[in-house]
Amino acid sequence: MAGFRDRGITPPGLRLVPHPAVALVLVFGGTIAVEDATGRRQHGSFVTGLGYGERLSALRADAFACLQVRLSPVVARAVLGGAVADLGRAALSLDELWGRDAARLAGRLGELPSWAARFAWMDAWLARRCAAAPGVDPEVAWAWRRIAADRGVIRIERLAAELGWSRKQLWSRFRAQVGLSPKHAARLVRFDHAVHRLVAGQDAAGVAADGGYADQSHLHREVAAFTGLTPVTVVDEPFLAVDDRAWGRPGRG
Known part of the structure; x- marks a missing residue:
């Protein structure tokens, strides 16, 4: 909060x-x-x-x-x-x-x-x-927590296999209860970690390499898809600038 x-x-x-x-x-x-x-x-x-x-x-x-x-x-x-x-x-x-x-x-x-x-x-x-x-169903909760813990890098096929579900079954149950497909949810989590590392001053090439992106161009396309901005310009967004101060610890206001 x-x-x-x-x-x-x-x-x-x-x-x-x-x-x-x-x-x-x-x-x-x-x-x-x-x-x-x-x-x-x-x-x-x-x-x-x-x-x-x-x-x-x-x-x-x-x-x-x-x-x-x-x-x-x-x-x-x-x-x-x-x-x-x-x-x-x-x-x-x-x-x-x-x-x-x-x-x-x-x-x-x-x-x-x-x-x-x-x-x-x-x-x-x-x-x-x-x-x-x-x-949500326990299996869907587990899948979300796994995606969040792995910072969106885990493959959806692996998630389904660990649950003992088909990919289609995971997609259907996850989408119906969470609101996004598991693949899109993983992209969102990965983007969130990447963009906050950019705001912290890390270079785009390093963020791409460490964040599970194929290359820096892949990171550029994902930032543009989520925000319409580039990795260079997204760091100046006011909402991100206050993120760590507003959400840095519980009960901060």
């Missing part, structure tokens, strides 16, 4: 770089309306699907605060239900997903006196949601 506060000086646009997590953005203490690159508009709190990466433009914003929660797709299914797989790489207003419960949740966060109290309350709320609802 990370907490963010805006005092009415929201920039005109912010590119969200794809990340291997479902993002829950809970807005309280003010209002914001945003529009993505396709013209879809979201008001207030919203959720983005696994690997969401588009430019968001503020249409209207008062001073507001928001608590952002990154959920692995294994946890997200328990928290959000089957809707998580239907999100794909899109964004959805929490009002559409939860109705009045979304406003009640944001209101409760606004009543708490500090970020520490909000993090603790949200942690307990998420634990209750996970305990009350089914998550």
